[in-house]
Amino acid sequence: MKIFKVGDTQKAICSHCQSLQTATYQLRDVPFSDGSGIVKNVLVGVCNQCDQVALLPHQSTPAVRRELDTARKPVESRIPAHMLDILSLASYELGGSTDFIPTLMKYYIHRLAADQNAAGKITSLLGSDLAKGKADKRLSLKGRKISEEVELLKVRAHISNTTDLIKGVILKINDDILVKKRAQPTNALKSFVASIG
């Protein structure tokens, strides 16, 4: 894969000019074709003739994808305050900060969605006293696959309500990391936290 720098040039078919033109690589804010958002400061080939974006180099696709991820519809739920405390405590236990909470949730949802046995245990956790409480905090999870995996986990766990499912996942995290301090996945998560700094 060739890496381009700002100022490099390349021949390209410009869709605006509808002809072969020279494009110069520059950092530009690029709107998505569906108008749902904008990718800021991404390296693109700009047509020297019409000043429109003519090329999106391979190296810029992760940036575009990252922006697309955040543009996806998040999974929203309202949970009792003590559940957010559980997530904060679990994150600290793993060596992370509250910034790690969304990643921790996504890790668990992904893992549970692939494990029928573990998924089935969520329901019993929802019967515990910790599952109760006024839902006055908001938890928002964004990501490319999160909605899909939440839907899959709902089927696996036989839970139809998103908020109940999210609560169940939090109680599973509580059980694994804070109560039983299970070596797995605690150790895997600790090394993950350490690796992302």
Ligand SMILES: [Zn+2]
């Ligand atoms: Zn052009």
